[in-house]
């Protein structure tokens with residue numbers, strides 16, 4: 001009686017080593033994978049003592065700093081849902097969802 005091979009495919013195992021994709025870094029705001037340009041954003045502004053950083057698309061960070069003051073960002077902190085509750089941010093995330101990860105656009109900065 002022939003001995004049963006192990007369920008593992010020996011060749012498949014070997015190939016797996018090479019084809020391992022980089023772990024995806026997902027954008028904190030929009031949840032899409034980041035591309036070449038990853039911004040390490042401080043949810044709590046550095047000037048307000050924030051130490052944690054989260055990966056973001058440049059365009060997503062741009063949207064945050066355009067729509068929120070430092071005080072507001074500090075108040076929300078790591079609570080991305082609070083930021084997404086903002087209609088402008090919500091609209092942006094829905095809009096950017098189908099864009100290329102490397103997509104950037106110039107967002108006019110609101111005068112403060």
Ligand SMILES: [Zn+2]
Pocket residue numbers: 027028029030031032056057060
């Ligand atoms: Zn993003």
